[in-house]
Amino acid sequence: MSLTVPEKGWFKAPTGSERLWIGLALAWCMVLTLMMPFWHLRGKQNSTGEAYRVKPADFAARVARFVDANKVGELAGITVVAPAPGTDIYLQAQMWRWYPVLKLKKDQTYRLHVSSLDLQHSLSLQPMNMNFQILPGYDHVLTVTPTMAGEYSIICNEFCGIGHHMMVGRIIVEE
Amino acid sequence: MSTIAIAGTPQASEPPANVAGNHPAGAVRKCDTTGLPVCKTAERYVKLNAVMAVVFLLVGGVSALLLGLTRWPSVHLLPVDWFYRILTAHGLNMLIFWIIFMEVAILYFVGTTLLNSRLASKALAFTSFAMMLTGALLVNAMVFTGRADVMMTSYVPLRAHPGFYLGVILFAVGTLIGVINFFATVYIAKRDHTYEGSVPLVAFGAIAAAIIAVVTLLHGAIVMIPAFLWSLDLIGQPDAAWYRLVWWGLGHQSQQINVAAMVSVWYFLAHITTGAKPLNQAVCRGAFVLYILFINIASAHHLLVDPGVGATWKIWNTSYAMYLAVLASMIHGFTVPASVELAMRKKGFDKGLFGWLFAAPWRNPGFSAFFLSLVIFGFLGGITGVTLGTQQINIIAHNTLRIPGHFHTTVVGGTSLAFMGLCYYVVPLVFRREYAWRGLVRVQPYVFAAGITLMALAMSFAGSYGVPRRHWDIEFSGAPFSPGFDAAAHFMMGLVGVGAVVAFIGLLVFILLTVHAVFLGRSNEGRAMTAW
Known part of the structure; x- marks a missing residue:
């Protein structure tokens, strides 16, 4: 539980739906990461900070x-x-x-x-x-x-x- | 390894935990409700810090009401000078004093009770508290006497009285001393073997918050000390762009202290209200580590439309780093409700997809505050935050009301609401006093959540029409030209006012009931707290 020390061997890879969620979330983060530079080249309005x-x-x-x-x-x-x-x-x-x-x-x-x-x-x-x-x-x-x-x-x-x-x-x- | 060990054979040099802890005689009591050890010194400072937190919450709350009633166009209550003065006071009292006093209280509680240790130093706890209180009072004195109309950000070349910067520095150093006292407590707990193996998850989250706090406060020192010296005319004016860059290392990261502390409070409340256990501790802890590693550079999203920093710098810092910190929040946003679902299903509330959610203890204000905080922070705060932190979208959002619309869902609907839920357990367990008018307490989280959600959404919509933040008059009286905002924007500003009033009522109920409970509440010493 959250208030007491974890049982021995707590350090293990996620499984099941938790693993799926982390995968989906990470994939989504990568999409976001690529979108901003993509839109910087593609879009018409950017702040270049010149x-x-x-x-x-x-x-x-x-x-x-x-x-x-x-x-x-x-x-x-x-x-x-x-x-x-x-x-x-x-x-x-x-x-x-x-x-x-x-x-x-x-x-x-x-x-x-x-x-x-x-x-x-x-x-x-x-x-x-x-x-x-x-x-x-x-x-x-x-x-x-x-x-x-x-x-x-x-x-x-x-x-x-x-x-x-x-x-x-x-x-x-x-x- | 453990599978081949024969029972009773000493496996490692690690001695068993010292279950009695490292408390001097008479300095510890056993909690009558949870059976957890409570260090009496720490308890005193948890109380002191929590009481001051609520006092500054009241100052910030009354300010919030006045601001809401001024930005409500048909009321437009305050005169221009007092509007900016109260706005400065509101930001500092809410975002800094209420939240950080509360966080220091949380650190002392976690370091001692969860790690079964004594507080490392009474002298440091006193010094920290005295400095924080002096600093907070000094800042408020400067602001309310009109000597620091500079907003919370105090962007140079706006200049306040030296006492303002001194107050901020005193508060920051006091906090740093409190954080050091926490780390010292973690150290002596480890040294004295008061627990076995790894620290509990809530303690891990608090340690993450404390690490981020140290980095944050160092940024604060780097930026505030030159500003203080400049206000005394001892050095030249700090560069405006440099100030913004370093200030946001303080300003944004301090919000991440709040996030890490709030998520720890979620795990705490989820457990104490439903018995939830995290599915996978490695995942939860890994997510906290992501906060520590990646949030610093994400501060760059405050400079997305600034001159002097290039597009590559902006994109790299805001996208790559930010999304791994976002990933951390998405992980907690899954693991926390999932642990509640598992706990509820195990209790037999297993009907359908959401039977566990309907059967959740919605009448328990600790649970409702926690769950509403999770929903408001996760959906409204998280989504608006990621959106506004995009280079192109920031152009249409920078310095408009969309920005406060976002952070009132993270810091207020998220952190403050979670901390209110925490208080519904802190008062019975630490102050050992019961809340009266329990029906009112049960309703409070809903009222506050509804008000703040309405206000924040209305702010966001008004902002998308271009309505600026930190602005006294969107009729632009006295200006050579009038931009004439859309009628819908004015309507939204009315809703901002209504939402602010509702949220203030929720806040006032919380403060009055809490103050009553602390000073006049029925004592529960010697027995378990009355269950919510």
Whole structure:
């Protein structure tokens, strides 16, 4: 029994249905093990973790240069930029806003650089519900190809202080 | 070898077990119910740790109610600053203080009673308890005075008052001392030959939990000491990605202490409520070994959408390692109910496929809490956990309410519920007091299980609509844009509130009845406990 010392000779191979169950469970674990790399090669959406070290001040300077070069307007007090397809684009996370508003073209590919100037944040694209962790000191690069036109929200879903719930940004995708 | 030995011939140099144990005179009593030896020193510290566990459970429970009532959109009770403050308090009091105080109590009980030994050191037990209590009080003082609004994870560069990190460190070191005292007890039991052969299965599980605890607490020291020094401005800010990597070596592995302890409690309760015996001890023990070996690298699944760690690293660590730890849980998920089935069939409840299950002692709160814990942990917790730990699925789940939806079925519906079931035996056997209002006690596990299941499922569904965790307002008042979640998500958030209220009622019933039993319950000294 479980509370007393086991009888001598307890160390023996499983038999019967217990053996069958362990076999099935192990086989299932192997299926799971193979599925993740398989889907990494086969699936379209993966987190590769591509990132480069960057000082927050340097990242802010790159964002400022990017905004100056591609500015097209303003939305809810936030600068809107329309970068050329195929280029490197920037998104800055900061207590408590996403900057700037990005206007992208459908079916074009961009390299999106995201980093934080202060705390940890998390980029949550709605309503697609895709989520990526954003850290200060790390330029997180996401290769993005929007496939549907429309207006999308970016919310922050890593706690970043009292104004956390107000940290909402926007990505606009045009035909 | 034993087949050719002639009876009475000494086979090995191993002397017979010292059945009287190694207790000094007067330091042991025989349990009036089970006949097991109870070390009086250990008993005192089992009581102290268990009482503190329940006190912090109450703090965490009241916090849980307030959080549930805030995330229920039509109630939205707390103001924003208090929401995050209470959320920080809830995580720490529940996941750390309630569970770890309880686990130290379990270790002392297992090391002494099941191994028929005295507790190795009274001084270490006192030091451990004093440090843990000081640490827990310090952390709570910091949190409730608004000096540590950093969540349980305290991700740098979020910064708390140095007292917060100091409190966590004190608690962790205190726990480590308790674990060392347990290992010392296991050692002297072996040295003094207080048992013969291998340790009992429940003790084996507890040793596995204690080994994982040591590795966990070392990660805690590696990450918390720099954070403490940084909060004092003695060193620069620790790297955010490094902090997350090492913190999850603490954060995830500590959940595996809970799993190993909970599974040991399952074996304990299955035996004490139905007389179940494991089918094959080698299988059960092997599964515990898998936990020890493979759970550390599985912590990587918390970083599946992080920058700085590559896809190969993520996939290797989360898949290969994780599934062997999953295999361990799948094995226990078979062997535990199978042992109950065999025990029930042997008693004559042999009708059909599930006759043994219908005839099980469902009115015994020790059994119902154990079995509900097994079902909630195994089906809801296990399946959601494996799903969320997949690279691609994690993209649509990271930091949404699907994550707390998952871990409330493992840690609350699983571990906490199993520990409640354990208390229904600890109070009569260790405190030697009987529960009053026994009808209410019988209902409690069902109420708590129903509430927590409703809440966790609603959280998971809301999360799959994108509703974030750790978030005060999904109306996003004051934000430049509004994402406008689906109406179904708002409905689910209402169910989160309802589930939280029901679970809180179950929790409150447990706490009130337990506190009443401990302080005012009828004594059963000198006779067996009243059977459930």
